Amino acid sequence: MAETKSYHYSVVDVFTSDALEGNPLAVFPDASDIDEVTMQKIARELNLAETAFVLPATRENCAARVRIFTPAKEMAFAGHPTIGTAFVLLQKSSLLRDSNTFLLEEAIGPVPLRIEPGERPLIWLRMPLISEGRYFDPALCAKALGLESQDLLPVRPKLMSAGNPTLVIGASDKETVDRAWIDLTGLRSLNDTAEEPFCVYLFTPTADGAYSRMFAPEYGIPEDPATGSSIGPLAIFMMRHNLISNAAGTRFISEQGTKMGRRSLLHVEIRGTGGADGIYAGGHVTPIVEAVMTLGIEESKSLIAQSNSCHAKGGSMKSLLRRCIAITGCCAAMIASSTQKAFASAPEPLRLQVFIGEVDSYDVTSTLIYGKTESILVDGQFRISQATKLADQIAAMGTHLKAIIITHPDEDHYFGTAILHQRFPDTPIYMTAAALEEFHRTSAKYLAAIKAKSPSETPDSVPIPEVLPTTIFTVDGEAVDVIKDFQGDVLKTTNTFVWIPSLRAVIAGDIVFNGVYAWLTASTVETRRAWHESLQLIAALRPQVVIAGHKKDKSFPDSLQAVTTMEKYLNDFDVGIKTSSNADELVATMKKKYPDWTQDLLLVASAKAAMATVHK
16 A cells, blocks of 8 residues: 555635635645645646645744745745635644734745734735836737727736736726637737746726736636736836826725636735835635645655545535536546545546537537547537448447437537447437436427438437436546536527546537537527636636537647637627627628638528517
């Protein structure tokens, strides 16, 4: 039996008084014997924006030393980990209980903190010295955010840093901030002119202070719900352009993370005129999880984690873990580990094979998740000929097909199961209960209509799926999680996506279209708003691979860019509805913005349905 050691850790939500909002953080209050490589592995495993590790201080005047890791790298300083770690130490350590002011040692140097008493105490940190870099071209900045130059405030974006280089950009209003998305090509063109990667901080002034979003894909963070290290640069930028008062004692609030569904309130205080005596960032902290991680401590230092004593406020551990998967993916590996023998030898990595149907199948995708001996198929194709090719490919793999999971009740994703069921009669076909209800309501009608148009490519009948028995599957011991019943192209919330933690991969179904005009005929303004939330949940998982339900061809990469582009597409469609007088104008607008996309039929139908609603 391999030697092991257990480490207690806490998960807290920072810059919020409400559970499951703000910015989540994991804190290991005693990490004195965890090496740097393992710290990075743990941060990658938990997959939160940051994970903090507390060690003995090396400076006499500091209460403790804190090392902060994103899933991709170590940070010299970060605001929400500093405040969240201070909260955990106040709860668990005698070091801080008798003091309202103290220092924490970070890579950037000592960071001063103070506690403002109250029913929910505010924890304040003094921002490190803020350095200023060069100005950036507003037009290039707008392009990197999927915006136009006129969407920005008439002040030049500027690179600033309180430990993490941050490009501060002012936007005209909240709607513009929410409409922004990261164009990775545009961002790379900005980064190519900088000495090191930077965060992109977009804000607009409000009556309370600012409404903000922060993007940091170069740090492994597509979007951050709350960014304490950007508060100092924001305050300097706003004072310099007379967007807030520079008087001593000025306080304001930056609201961030709202677009992600994790609203955060970052308090800001200006000490001395213009911040001469410091700029402070403060916030509330809400405890969420207490847990234990057990690690093997052989020479490999391999991370084989198991969470074995967790509890949370406001619900069972199971419900909390499922919520964590939906929001951040932080607990997926913990769930998976319960289905595996601890300390088993590392399995061979899973692989994905994506089958793209022909144009007459609307470029629908089916994805095989496979290992050495087992496989699971997600979605079953539309036409008989395409399903037959798919079945041949699966058979050639030589694996045991454990299940076929249908992501939602659109016929182009399940008609092909008639062929698959003939070829793999012992393999169950699953849908969620909500999707199956729609299947029973619509499948016979769809089958009759399409059979009349394409009799040779349409089956006489389709097998009735079973209700999804669980949301946790495995392939050769590796977790495959089904995140069920979100909003996509179906009017009701019956779109499901699949998350594979070991591959950091999402099979998105029709929540994402990649190079294919989205089917919006059954959508409304309200459902498209909910659709945005589904996309944000996928982005919050920080996937490295995203496979869309419809994809034009291999020239469109299976990456997070597909999610951000889908968000932009929905925004552009809604703006197009407002600026178009008829369906033809809306079609022309969308084709101008997305000239390389395919399936005009879907766009035309969507435009007609949208404009018919407008002109009722």
